[in-house]
Amino acid sequence: MYEQLDTTFSALAHPARRAILTQLRAGEANVTTLAEPYGMSLPAISRHLKVLEGAGLIARTVNGRFHRCRLVPEAANEAGDWLQNHRRFWTDRLDSLADYVDKLNKDSQGDNDE
Amino acid sequence: MYEQLDTTFSALAHPARRAILTQLRAGEANVTTLAEPYGMSLPAISRHLKVLEGAGLIARTVNGRFHRCRLVPEAANEAGDWLQNHRRFWTDRLDSLADYVDKLNKDSQGDNDE
DNA sequence: CGCATAGTTAACTAAGTCGTTAACTATGTA
DNA sequence: TACATAGTTAACGACTTAGTTAACTATGCG
Incomplete structure (x- = not known):
């Protein structure tokens, strides 16, 4: 497959x-x-x-x-799709992470280190 | 490189x-x-x-x-870019080809075989 | 025909891949 | 200590890859 x-x-x-x-x-x-x-x-x-x-x-x-x-x-399509998918997943995740961090910053204004 | x-x-x-x-x-x-x-x-x-x-x-x-x-x-970026570039080139070319075929059809209405 | 050009196939070598089993290191736990 | 768990390393075999040179096929041309 x-x-x-x-x-x-x-x-x-x-x-x-x-x-x-x-x-x-x-x-x-x-x-x-x-x-x-x-x-x-x-x-x-x-x-x-x-x-x-x-x-x-x-x-x-x-x-x-x-x-x-x-x-x-057309030959490169499947491989291109695979990688694009892999990358899209990650940009999605990073967006979620950005939102999360954003929310954290809003919730507790200040000192979150590391 | x-x-x-x-x-x-x-x-x-x-x-x-x-x-x-x-x-x-x-x-x-x-x-x-x-x-x-x-x-x-x-x-x-x-x-x-x-x-x-x-x-x-x-x-x-x-x-x-x-x-x-x-x-x-980030690791997949370079590979993804390479493929995306390869494919973008082709969609560009195919657009040009479409235009070209379009023009041919308009110029000589009919019988172009092969 | 005789010879050059375009390209492939064959035979070989050196090195890399991918899996196995056996043995090892390192950590946790009784 | 003794034993189990998590994972790596070592050694091996079968196979593939990537290059070489030499020989081959096929086409074109004088």
């Missing part, structure tokens, strides 16, 4: 893969182009791309010798 | 660790309590907690024999 989040988060856990995703925001690119910024062999990039593809974060269209890669926008 | 995102995302990549984070939204809990829901040994949970702690996602206070664990709210 959680496999999608597993693969998405672990795909995002590698800096080269995040960089590739960022790179692809500028538009489609083929494998060699994507490989250029890194001091990394082509096979290494090839497998990073396969990981991203496996996570559904990118897709490719083979055109002759060229593999044109592009972002798949 | 990217190490924080690396550790955060890979900490989130394991279902047990995400579950622990979710569990901790209900409040602080000690290690044995956190271990209960999983068919997993205590040492296994102990290391999951260490991973979460290493990523800064949780913190603990040792009180006698009990290690009381709690969420650290």
